[in-house]
Amino acid sequence: MKRIVIISALLCMGLAFEANAQTITQKTVEVSKAIPVSTLVDNARYEFIQSTISSSQAFLLDKYTGQVWRYLLRKKVFEELEREAPDTVVPDKINYQIYLSSESSSICFLLNIHTGEMWRYRKEDGERKFCKMPMPWETGND
Numbered sequence: 001m002k003r004i005v006i007i008s009a010l011l012c013m014g015l016a017f018e019a020n021a022q023t024i025t026q027k028t029v030e031v032s033k034a035i036p037v038s039t040l041v042d043n044a045r046y047e048f049i050q051s052t053i054s055s056s057q058a059f060l061l062d063k064y065t066g067q068v069w070r071y072l073l074r075k076k077v078f079e080e081l082e083r084e085a086p087d088t089v090v091p092d093k094i095n096y097q098i099y100l101s102s103e104s105s106s107i108c109f110l111l112n113i114h115t116g117e118m119w120r121y122r123k124e125d126g127e128r129k130f131c132k133m134p135m136p137w138e139t140g141n142d
Contacts, residue, residue, distance in 0.1 A: 043094070051100045057108065059098060065089060066096040068110060068130065082129040083110070087117050109133075 045064050050071075051057035058071040060078060066086065069078040089095040095114055101107035108121035110130050119130035 045094075047098070049098055049100060051108075052102065053104075057100060059100075059108075061096060061098050061110075063094045063096050064092065066110060066112065068098070070128065079128075081121075082127070083119055084130065084132040087112055087115055090114060 045062060047061045047063055049059055049061065055073055058073070060069040060071065062068075066083060066089065068081045068083065070081055071077075072079050089112070095112055097111050097113055099109045099111065106122075110119040110121070111117075116135060118133045118135075120133050121128070121130050124131060
């Protein structure tokens with residue numbers, strides 16, 4: 001009788017452990033899909049960043065000048081992207097960062113970290129480029 005109780009207890013513990021392991025694995029996958037892939041190195045001038053949900057969202061950013069190139073997977077080349085109304089930069093310093101959404105491949109922003117100016121990546125007139133956005137504090141949205 002003791003053997004049956006011990007074997008049953010061990011079996012239940014094994015099932016509980018397996019269920020817990022599956023939960024941990026699923027959470028790990030969800031987290032890894034939520035974080036864009038970046039090659040960020042402290043104080044590096046260039047950064048390569050790619051969305052985890054769309055291979056067409058792969059960018060090379062010059063963090064000093066704000067220049068962005070998009071990697072064209074099928075052609076295996078980089079395409080320089082236009083940016084409306086370039087702004088003032090601090091020479092020889094990091095001025096920009098890029099944000100990619102983990103939920104939609106159409107949400108991508110370029111931010112000047114010193115001025116707060118932003119550009120949204122979009123297709124306009126058949127051309128992909130970064131379009132200037134109004135400053136949030138200037139639009140009256142609180």
